Amino acid sequence: MAFPNKYTHRKVAETSSKSCEICFKLSTSVLITPDNKDFFYVCPSHLKDTGFCTPVIDQVALEAKKKKELEEEVERVxxxxxxxxxxxxxxxxxxxxxxxDKGKEKVSKTDEDTKAEEKGATEAVKDTKSPELEEEPRVFELKRMFYQQRLDRKRQAEIAKRNRERLRDPSFFPSVPKGLP
Incomplete structure (x- = not known):
């Protein structure tokens, strides 16, 4: 019945936005468990709030990213x-x-031209390497209080579902006495 305290951040279409569980504003961001047992809408600003949740950093992926950046830098150099x-x-x-002598004058001019070209080439290489946007974390862990609220809400929903099923069953109610008093 319990689900892990690992929620993945996903975006939905604008047309299917619903109210945030915290502030009740329309939101397109959803936090969902890996096994799809629990999900809820939340504003992106709440994801940055350390009192609500903390991002789970994948160290292996982070190291792989750093290694890839280092290899790209080596290739560029x-x-x-x-x-x-x-x-x-x-x-x-x-x-x-x-x-x-005339050749020497031309060489000095071409020297200056090649230096200018080298500077332009290095600047062009630097320009092509634009600063990448910092990726937002995708996996979050809720704080204990909020996670407990999610568990309680899920448990109450299951209890209500069981009670509805019991009320539909005719054998749940007592039968009328058949004997004389």
């Missing part, structure tokens, strides 16, 4: 380094091919 090496080799080839 490698590409940047290879690009610089390629441009450096091109610059050396240009310098070797032009040995006269």
């Amino acid at each position: 490698k590409k940047e380094y290879e690009e610089k090496q390629r441009k450096k080799k091109e610059k050396e080839k240009k310098e070797a091919s032009k040995s006269d």
Whole structure:
């Protein structure tokens, strides 16, 4: 009958929004148990309230995310380094091919151009790596008082259902006496 104190945050469509269990405002956020035994609507602002619930952080997923970010950073730095090496080799080839004074003036101009291009390339790489939005936690654990309220409400609903079924059963009521008094 009891369900675990792990609730997953889900969003529903605007048309199916219902009132929040806490403040009774319309909400599209739902907290639901993994086995779908219990669910209730709640405002997103209540999910940030530490007096109501606490987010459950998956350490394995967090470590995997950090590792992935580190690998992406290493790849980005490698590409940047290879690009610089390629441009450096091109610059050396240009310098070797032009040995006269006019060539030196052009090389200095091209030197400045390549430096500007390198700066632009590194800025472009930094721009492509936009700051990702911080993911909101998806799994929450209710505080003890709120979890107990959910259990009590579920228990009362089951008791009421059992009582309705008993009242429908004709053998539940006593029969009329058949003998003479």
